[in-house]
Every structure is written in C-alpha cells, then in structure tokens.
Amino acid sequence: MLELRHIQQHYADQPLLQDINLRVAAGEIVALLGPSGSGKSTLLNIVAGLQVPDAGSVWFDGQDITDAAPEQRRFALMFQDFALFPHLNVQDNTAFGLVEQGLPKREARDQALQMLGVFGLSDLARRRVWNLSGGEQQRVALARALITQPRVLLLDEPFSALDADLRVALREEFRARIQTAGMPTLLVTHDETEASDMADRSVRLVQGQLVDATRASSSATYRNA
Numbered sequence: 680m681l682e683l684r685h686i687q688q689h690y691a692d693q694p695l696l697q698d699i700n701l702r703v704a705a706g707e708i709v710a711l712l713g714p715s716g717s718g719k720s721t722l723l724n725i726v727a728g729l730q731v732p733d734a735g736s737v738w739f740d741g742q743d744i745t746d747a748a749p750e751q752r753r754f755a756l757m758f759q760d761f762a763l764f765p766h767l768n769v770q771d772n773t774a775f776g777l778v779e780q781g782l783p784k785r786e787a788r789d790q791a792l793q794m795l796g797v798f799g800l801s802d803l804a805r806r807r808v809w810n811l812s813g814g815e816q817q818r819v820a821l822a823r824a825l826i827t828q829p830r831v832l833l834l835d836e837p838f839s840a841l842d843a844d845l846r847v848a849l850r851e852e853f854r855a856r857i858q859t860a861g862m863p864t865l866l867v868t869h870d871e872t873e874a875s876d877m878a879d880r881s882v883r884l885v886q887g888q889l890v891d892a893t894r895a896s897s898s899a900t901y902r903n904a
C-alpha cells in the first residue's frame with residue numbers, strides 16, 4: 680500500500696501542497712483531480728521520488744521511502760506523451776526496463792514478446808514506434824510500464840492527447856489490465872468522466888488540500904457548477 684503523510688510543498692514562499700494525506704491500496708486506482716496549477720504533477724513527482732517534499736513523508740508497505748531515489752522505489756511513471764524511444768522497435772521498447780534491471784537482452788526480448796501477446800500487440804513487435812497510432816503507442820507504453828512489475832503505477836494524464844472514442848476504449852482496457860496487475864495506481868486527470876470511469880475513487884486538490892471527490896464527480900450538478 681502507498682501512503683502519503685502530511686506532505687507539504689512551497690514555491691517561492693507560496694504554499695502549494697499544505698497537508699496532503701492519502702492511502703492507495705494494492706489494486707486500487709485513485710484519480711487525482713484539480714485545476715491547472717493546483718499541484719497534481721508536483722504531487723506525482725514527489726511520489727515518484729523526482730522531488731523531495733519540504734515536509735511530510737511517502738510510505739510504501741510500511742517503509743518510509745521519502746528519501747529513496749526513483750530507481751530504488753521501482754514505481755512506474757507514465758506521461759501523456761508516452762516517451763517511447765523512437766530508434767527502437769516495439770519489442771525493444773517493451774524490453775527496455777528489464778534490460779535496465781540487468782536481465783540479459785535475449786531474455787528481456789522474449790519476455791517483451793510474451794507481454795506484447797497479452798496486450799494483443801504481437802503483430803507490432805518489429806514496428807518502429809513512430810509509425811504506430813496514438814492508441815497503439817499508449818498500449819505499448821503501458822506494456823512497457825507493467826513488464827517491470829512496478830510496485831506503484833503513476834499515470835499523468837495518459838490519454839489527453841488522444842481522440843474521445845479512443846480515450847473511452849483505452850480507459851476500460853487500462854482499468855482491466857491495472858486491476859489484473861494489482862498495484863496501487865494514482866491517475867492524474869482533468870477529466871471527471873475519466874476519473875469516474877477508471878478510478879475506484881477520486882480526490883481533488885483544492886487550495887493545497889485533498890478532498891474526497893468521488894461523490895461529487897458522479898454528480899451532474901457538480902460537473903455543471
């Protein structure tokens with residue numbers, strides 16, 4: 680389980696995150712909503728270990744990991760621009776994290792091929808990533824993230840560059856795959872429909888605090904407010 684305790688972050692004496700407390704259980708998807716500039720990406724960076732908070736702590740399975748480097752955490756971070764390597768084909772992109780972890784290249788490539796099969800992407804294994812569609816690229820990015828069996832999955836607006844129909848299809852597919860993989864998942868999104876479709880519950884950053892948004896996000900009154 681992932682836990683944030685009393686996280687605070689200031690920039691130039693302006694409080695951004697004031698007292699953030701959150702628990703995400705194994706297999707649970709929590710959506711993090713909030714207006715632009717409210718600190719969603721900052722909070723995700725703190726969880727990923729890319730940034731140390733001014734105060735407070737990050738815990739995983741009962742261990743304080745606030746000062747642990749990103750590679751020690753073994754958390755996967757996935758962005759909207761997926762950051763696939765243009766010079767590698769789909770199979771080598773998928774194998775990349777395993778090679779980084781020290782697995783022999785051949786074994787990593789075999790496992791990547793299996794993973795691509797699970798994702799229905801076997802036919803794309805030899806393709807260069809730049810000629811894949813946006814949805815295919817995003818699926819490869821998820822396969823690449825999950826193959827390393829990360830302890831936590833962090834998604835930063837993963838579908839915002841895609842068209843509406845594809846977004847809806849991928850939400851369901853991602854939700855099913857994430858639940859099968861069973862790690863705590865934090866999904867940053869601007870989109871309340873995406874939050875209610877994909878996440879088990881939603882929280883919203885409001886003036887540096889997290890408030891429960893699960894009930895509010897399913898209410899049309901709130902959406903139209």
Ligand SMILES: Nc1ncnc2c1ncn2[C@@H]1O[C@H](COP(=O)(O)OP(=O)(O)OP(=O)(O)O)[C@@H](O)[C@H]1O
Pocket residue numbers: 690691695713714715716717718719720721722
């Ligand atoms: N390193 C930094 N130094 C100073 N200010 C920063 C730094 N990083 C972020 N900020 C500021 O903190 C605020 C929150 O930024 P952040 O990117 O976390 O918000 P966000 O909720 O993810 O926004 P968006 O939805 O637009 O991506 C912004 O005003 C940003 O300019």
